[in-house]
Amino acid sequence: MDYNSRKLVPYIPPAEYDKVAHEFLEQFYPDALKNPMPVPIEEIAKTGLGLDVQYICLSEELDIYGMTIFTDGVVEVYDPDEGLYDTKSFKAKTVLIDPEAVKKTNTGCRNNTIAHECVHWYKHRYYYKMQKFSLPRYAKYCKCRVDQLPESTDEENIMESQAIGIAPRILMPKNTFVEAAEHLGVAYGKDNRSAICTLADLFDVSKQSVEIRLEECSLL
Ligand SMILES: [Zn+2]
Secondary structure, three states, X not given: OOEOOOOOOEOOOHHHHHHHHHHHHHHHOHHHHOOOOOOOHHHHHHHHOOOEEEEOOOOOOOOEEEEEEOOOEEEEEEEOOOOEEEEEXXXXXXXXXXXXXXXXXXXXXXXXXXXXXXXXXHHHHHHHHOOOOOXXXXXXXXXXXXXXXXXXXXXXXXXXXXXXXXXXXHHOOHHHHHHHHHHOOOOOOOOOHHHHHHHHHHHOOOHHHHHHHHHHOOOO
């Protein structure tokens, strides 16, 4: 993998997303490359990558669904009981997921969000750790928003696209996913609703996530 040495943003064209997902699973959960099965992504995040996954409300508008924290420090979180934003200390390698905001994402899928944050840690930690700019006391982190962030730098947009593209490929690896979908008779123009439900159960993801993945694999 080539790194842009100055900015540490990995160069991963979309055509290589499946390859990166494959490498991730080879390292952390190779069984998922052999047979269709749910990828225990929260367990992989914890034991494979050493991340501490916590569930917490991140914003009043529910527009931030996840964060990965790269250095020790405080970050802003929302306290729905008090109706106020507050700062809270976290350790490096913490992933924060807002379960209510996850429902507003296009996949509506908690496992997809955890996989997304795993990609940020797996591929983007050097960039964020080396960022020069940070506020005193604040952790270096990335914030993942339901709608693409207009104020983000180009680098951050590139990395966000990589995480969005690679996460579902980790949960639904191409070969086993296509094999399962074909076995269930998924085909363009057919009523595939029951097959989509079966695939969602089989891979432990949402039906929306399955539909998007079927389109990516040119099966829908
Ligand atoms: Zn993200």
